[in-house]
Amino acid sequence: xxxxxxxxxxxxxxxxxxxxxxxxxxxxxxxxxxxxxxxxxxxxxxxxxxxxxxxxxxxxxxxxxxxxxxxxxxxxxxxxxxxxxxxxxxxxxxxxxxxxxxxxxxxxxxxxxxxxxxxxxxxxxxxxxxxxxxxxxxxxxxxxxxxxxxxxxxxxxxxxxxxxxxxxxxxxxxxxxxxxxxxxxxxxxxxxxxxxxxxxxxxxxxxxxxxxxxxxxxx
Amino acid sequence: xxxxxxxxxxxxxxxxxxxxxxxxxxxxxxxxxxxxxxxxxxxxxxxxxxxxxxxxxxxxxxxxxxxxxxxxxxxxxxxxxxxxxxxxxxxxxxxxxxxxxxxxxxxxxxxxxxxxxxxxxxxxxxxxxxxxxxxxxxxxxxxxxxxxxxxxxxxxxxxxxxxxxxxxxxxxxxxxxxxxxxxxxxxxxxxxxxxxxxxxxxxxxxxxxxxxxxxx
Numbered sequence: 280x281x282x283x284x285x286x287x288x289x290x291x292x293x294x295x296x297x298x299x300x301x302x303x304x305x306x307x308x309x310x311x312x313x314x315x316x317x318x319x320x321x322x323x324x325x326x327x328x329x330x331x332x333x334x335x336x337x338x339x340x341x342x343x344x345x346x347x348x349x350x351x352x353x354x355x356x357x358x359x360x361x362x363x364x365x366x367x368x369x370x371x372x373x374x375x376x377x378x379x380x381x382x383x384x385x386x387x388x389x390x391x392x393x394x395x396x397x398x399x400x401x402x403x404x405x406x407x408x409x410x411x412x413x414x415x416x417x418x419x420x421x422x423x424x425x426x427x428x429x430x431x432x433x434x435x436x437x438x439x440x441x442x443x444x445x446x447x448x449x450x451x452x453x454x455x456x457x458x459x460x461x462x463x464x465x466x467x468x469x470x471x472x473x474x475x476x477x478x479x480x481x482x483x484x485x486x487x488x489x490x491x492x493x494x495x496x497x498x
Numbered sequence: 499x500x501x502x503x504x505x506x507x508x509x510x511x512x513x514x515x516x517x518x519x520x521x522x523x524x525x526x527x528x529x530x531x532x533x534x535x536x537x538x539x540x541x542x543x544x545x546x547x548x549x550x551x552x553x554x555x556x557x558x559x560x561x562x563x564x565x566x567x568x569x570x571x572x573x574x575x576x577x578x579x580x581x582x583x584x585x586x587x588x589x590x591x592x593x594x595x596x597x598x599x600x601x602x603x604x605x606x607x608x609x610x611x612x613x614x615x616x617x618x619x620x621x622x623x624x625x626x627x628x629x630x631x632x633x634x635x636x637x638x639x640x641x642x643x644x645x646x647x648x649x650x651x652x653x654x655x656x657x658x659x660x661x662x663x664x665x666x667x668x669x670x671x672x673x674x675x676x677x678x679x680x681x682x683x684x685x686x687x688x689x690x691x692x693x694x695x696x697x698x699x700x701x702x703x704x705x706x707x708x709x710x711x712x713x714x
Contacts, residue, residue, distance in 0.1 A: 291600045301612070311569065314569040315576045315605070316576075316602070316609065318578075319576040319577070319597065320602060321548075322578070325546065325584070326588075326589055329542060330584075332538045332541060332542045358536040358537075359539060362539060362543030362544075365543045366543075366550075380544070382503075382709070383507050383508070383536075384540060385701060386507060386701070386702065387512070387515055389697075389702050390514065390515025390516050392694055393515075394515075394520060395519070396698075400690075400694075401692070404687055407684070434681025434682055435681045435688070437685070438685025438689075439685050442689045459685070460631055461630075461631065462681055465678040466682030466683055466686070467638075467682075468634065468637070469638055469674055471639045472641070473642060474617065475618070476643055476646040478611055478614035481607050481608075481610050481614070482614045484611075485607055488604070
């Protein structure tokens with residue numbers, strides 16, 4: 280192992296232990312690591328957004344236009360100009376100009392959300408919910424499979440009824456929404472269990488790093 | 499000018515995105531790709547502005563010598579080192595990669611793994627099987643957690659050795675995830691999606707204007 284790799288392991292181990300030290304209580308080591316994490320993450324984000332956003336989509340087409348390769352690159356001056364309007368925020372008199380790039384980003388996000396959400400979240404999820412009934416109709420699904428297909432529809436409908444506030448939850452609606460709550464609780468329990476196990480997996484990975492790569496206690 | 503133009507821009511870009519998504523014409527696809535590239539150009543400027551705001555906040559902390567102001571220097575050190583190495587030499591540079599692999603990545607994983615302790619602590623304090631719904635949540639969480647690890651089957655088999663259901667906890671976990679959990683998630687996804695669509699229509703049509711902020 281070369282020197283830089285060894286130094287890297289020691290630095291990573293020091294930072295890992297510094298962050299875990301907060302489990303005892305707030306201390307200078309944790310505060311150091313926390314602030315370093317903020318600075319490094321922001322720096323990393325800037326570098327990536329420049330190299331994966333600005334350079335390929337703005338700088339390269341613009342320089343190509345300047346050298347006469349492709350004049351369409353001059354169009355990129357428009358989004359660059361719009362992007363620069365973000366800095367109007369720093370001048371109290373011109374703060375209102377920041378609304379232009381924000382409006383474009385919000386309009387873009389809203390516009391792209393409608394078809395994408397319709398397709399991926401509404402049509403596909405509805406199709407997935409009712410698709411097993413085609414298999415039941417075709418006779419390829421039976422017994423337990425039919426129970427699961429019915430359970431799926433009951434779960435989806437009851438969950439939606441629980442979130443339906445245009446009518447008062449009384450009588451049958453109340454009972455259906457109660458069934459919806461039961462499904463939601465199972466959903467939240469699953470999400471909780473998976474989140475815990477995901478974080479524990481990360482913890483195991485960090486402990487493995489400390490014991491294996493740093494201390495060489497386990498191989 | 500101050501409010502009307504942004505509303506028009508929002509409307510034009512929103513409608514353009516909807517139209518180009520549904521139209522397979524080559525011009526439409528060119529517009530779609532061009533607008534995507536515009537957004538990828540405008541986006542980094544917002545990040546730079548956020549960085550400027552971060553620098554202003556920490557500069558103020560240092561100038562006023564507020565509590566723990568020294569750590570603001572650490573923020574600057576991390577930021578400046580990453581930018582000074584990353585911007586001129588690129589993210590493929592070996593020193594930049596070393597910093598990413600040995601500074602950012604370990605801290606990122608450790609920060610997220612801290613949540614394991616906080617979740618366990620919160621669950622110990624808050625999880626009480628007082629009602630049917632709470633018991634259902636608790637039971638599901640236990641089954642999903644046990645089913646995720648090999649020791650879960652071992653514990654299950656030890657406790658349930660008298661029953662015919664051995665090695666069933668991982669199967670039970672998968673069944674819960676694929677059926678009742680999925681149906682609840684689908685219900686939530688459908689509800690949220692309808693909300694997203696209605697809110698997007700409100701924004702595009704200029705009914706929802708809170709993103710413009712206050713003032714004239």
